Amino acid sequence: MNDLEKIKKQTNPFKVPPGYFENFEFNPNPSTPIKKGFKKYAFVIYSFSLVLFFGIFYFLNKSNTPTNTITNESITEYLYWQDINEDDLIEAYDANDEQTLTASDEAIMDYLIENDIAITDINEEL
Amino acid sequence: MSEYSDDELINLFKTGNNPNYAFNLIVKKYQERLYWHIRRLVLIHEDADDVLQNTLLKAWLGLEKFQSNAQLYTWLYRIATNESLNHLNKQKRKSLFSFQSLEKQLSNQLKADSYFEGDEIQYKLQQALLKLPEKQRIVFNMKYFEEMKYEEMADILETSVGALKASYHIATKKIEEFLKSN
Numbered sequence: 001m002n003d004l005e006k007i008k009k010q011t012n013p014f015k016v017p018p019g020y021f022e023n024f025e026f027n028p029n030p031s032t033p034i035k036k037g038f039k040k041y042a043f044v045i046y047s048f049s050l051v052l053f054f055g056i057f058y059f060l061n062k063s064n065t066p067t068n069t070i071t072n073e074s075i076t077e078y079l080y081w082q083d084i085n086e087d088d089l090i091e092a093y094d095a096n097d098e099q100t101l102t103a104s105d106e107a108i109m110d111y112l113i114e115n116d117i118a119i120t121d122i123n124e125e126l
Numbered sequence: 127m128s129e130y131s132d133d134e135l136i137n138l139f140k141t142g143n144n145p146n147y148a149f150n151l152i153v154k155k156y157q158e159r160l161y162w163h164i165r166r167l168v169l170i171h172e173d174a175d176d177v178l179q180n181t182l183l184k185a186w187l188g189l190e191k192f193q194s195n196a197q198l199y200t201w202l203y204r205i206a207t208n209e210s211l212n213h214l215n216k217q218k219r220k221s222l223f224s225f226q227s228l229e230k231q232l233s234n235q236l237k238a239d240s241y242f243e244g245d246e247i248q249y250k251l252q253q254a255l256l257k258l259p260e261k262q263r264i265v266f267n268m269k270y271f272e273e274m275k276y277e278e279m280a281d282i283l284e285t286s287v288g289a290l291k292a293s294y295h296i297a298t299k300k301i302e303e304f305l306k307s308n
Contacts, residue, residue, distance in 0.1 A: 002302065003302065003306075016241060
């Protein structure tokens, strides 16, 4: 008699809790087992989404953070290497200022007449 | 309960006023056979209980459309087999994240299971069965433990008698070799 024949003559090694079959109840509520499976997956998906969300948030913030702040020293250094001196800056500032204060010749003439300012007065002042 | 034939139970479910009652009669009639069929595949009682519940749920949902030219018993067995295979596949996917194969995990679980009271040789037989491909394991269980006819098995597993005979023969050889070498 081989091993398989010997085993077959033995009793069933698998047991069930006492009264399992007598008290077995089937609950025909379709949501119960499906929900159980879904809940398991929902938890995994929820956790993964959270980690992903905070991960993306962290990396985006990290990359948006300026790595170099502008200091007086860095400006000075930049001007030095670009060969820009103080006069160039004033000139550029004045040019910008002139642009904003530009008035038409007609308006200047009106202003001088209204305030009774002669051209000679201006020359004296200059 | 046993005075009802399968056809009568199906009629009672489809045309009666209380399908719950009719279905519970079906459950009472087949629960034990289905349970043992599932248990021998998934091995652990708690898993077998879950799979049995899922099997019955599928049957409950599908019984309305069940064609009475097929046998109720064959149909229920087919659902139970598919549900057991689904359960094992899920476990396999889970085992990918651990460092143990499913075969090893189930073998360890079985050893620690308080609802398994087999001796050394019975434990070895289960180990040998775990080494078989799932289809061969199903065929072996149905023939060896449940003593089913090949024709019945062919209906349930939707395959030919010849293929089943070949599967059973190969499975038996593999198990005998395992038992000899261990």
